[in-house]
Amino acid sequence: MQTTSKHNYSKHSVLFWCLGDKSDHHEYFNHAILLTIALLNLISGVFNYFYQHAEMYVVLSKFIISTLMVFAWYISRWHEKYRSGSLALVILTMSAVIPINWFGNGGSSGPTYFMILAILFYFSFAFRETKWLRAIVHAVVILYAITLIWIEHTQPHLVYHYPTEVARSVDLTIGFIFASFYFVWMLSVYAERFKAERNKAHSFSARLKDMAERDPLTGLQNRLVLEKEIRSHIQSEEPFSLALIDIDRFKAINDNFGHNYGDHVLCAFSELLKDTAKSYAGLGIRQGGEEFILFISGTIDPTFNATVELLNRLASANLEHGPISFSAGVVEWDDREDQITLLKRADDLMYAAKEQGRNRVLKE
Ligand SMILES: Nc1nc2c(ncn2[C@@H]2O[C@H](COP(=O)(O)OP(=O)(O)OP(=O)(O)O)[C@@H](O)[C@H]2O)c(=O)[nH]1
Incomplete structure (x- = not known):
């Protein structure tokens, strides 16, 4: 069985099939996010359907979003269109995931805030190399959230309210648990990436030092x-x-x-x-x-x-x-x-x- 030396990571494992090579942190993490969002939407759709915590259109849209996320994952993972996968995630999130959750899941008293924070965090990661794009996307998400609060304030009837306080607490608790896992996981990915970059820098500097001190023809020190x-x-x-x-x-x-x-x-x-x-x-x-x-x-x-x-x-x-x-x-x-x-x-x-x-x- 083929493994990478560092992670003892089987290229034939289910994780590899779903997420790609772990040493490519960026893409690995992006695939993980796309699949997680797909799964969360699916679970949330099923949950809302059975417990009637949201309007029917919310349940349906969660299933649709889930399918679209799987498609975004597919083009990113299997067609190496990582950027397109990230952009698909941005567009889907802004045009569907956030507004549907906001209006269909209790507005400012529901779990959408967790989602907005998670998405802001994700964008920092996905667009870390394009500073201007990251800044624009962050600003848009924040303005978007403010707009949603304002709409809720002026048009309260647009927001679906939980039938009971218990239903709201359950939804918030589930949202909190998922968001906590997500943040902890994301931070650990960051830490791992930082460690990998640091190790790479150490080994490069050791190689450079060796090259500077060694005679290339004979291999003796100079x-x-x-x-x-x-x-x-x-x-x-x-x-x-x-x-x-x-x-x-x-x-x-x-x-x-x-x-x-x-x-x-x-x-x-x-x-x-x-x-x-x-x-x-x-x-x-x-x-x-x-x-x-x-x-x-x-x-x-x-x-x-x-x-x-x-x-x-x-x-x-x-x-x-x-x-x-x-x-x-x-x-x-x-x-x-x-x-x-x-x-x-x-x-x-x-x-x-x-x-x-x-x-x-x-x-x-
Ligand atoms: N093949 C090869 N020749 C080199 C290298 N570095 C220097 N040389 C040659 O080494 C020779 C040194 O010659 P000289 O300094 O005249 O000395 P010598 O012929 O060894 O004579 P003596 O020192 O007086 O015994 C020169 O012809 C250089 O071109 C190298 O990396 N490879």
Whole structure:
């Protein structure tokens, strides 16, 4: 059975069939509202029919509204016309649901207020991206409600009054219970959506951070990480040492065997560097081009040993066009110097290694 990882939500369940994918909160919720209104109108129609709490035309119109809501749900859910579904809901609500309930169900002393509040809330959700449309619809609903109150005041005979106070209380209580469930549910959908958006933002920012700190070719961390690491060690006065490594005669590798092969060599070397750094609890960093850093907390000896070990592993690496080598300078941070001075010392040593014939590691 197919499920989404987050909600363990079966794509074959009845809920999925009715409401769609839960991760698409907007549409999921809209389908839920359309079906709920259809169901509530149906229940309310049946209830009013049997208990005669409303005029016959109200009962009939509730059944018609219920059918139209199912149709709006159908085009939204199965024809991906979500906007049309929302607009159909607005039009039906304004032209039929509210006035029929108002005049046929006790006017201002009936449960229509709950419905108006629920609808205002729904519009905030359905038109959240179109600010102007949302504002217009909200204003229209509020003015509409005021107009209904005014009509009721001037033409009281137009409003159906409950036969007994008990009937009114029952209708109000049922309306209140449904409205409460609706608001609680809507708020929980909002909370869930907010949580999902927040998680998405967190994972995007983690990905961006990773992309900013990683070299795309080799997958090693880049000089930003090196700078951060050096700064933090200097701040906390924690000893550290590093090897500045430069692959020998890399230009010739590119010229003789092509740039792609050069890239392949850089990647193969990076794997070895990553491995060695890991076994010394250090960091392998691509400084740029064919220049790398092996950074290890602590004194110089482990870094020197790790670099020599890396040079030996590179000599026996299985590369298509034969073995390659590097030259490296290993230095330990002297607690008075800054990052630039430290890297300059390592660079000078690395050049000294080049001058002495390459394929070697020098330390101070
Ligand atoms: N394939 C490939 N080549 C690169 C990349 N970055 C830099 N290079 C090449 O690396 C070469 C570096 O050459 P040089 O700085 O002259 O040094 P070298 O040939 O390694 O010689 P020595 O350092 O003196 O041993 C240049 O040809 C660059 O184009 C890369 O990402 N991929």
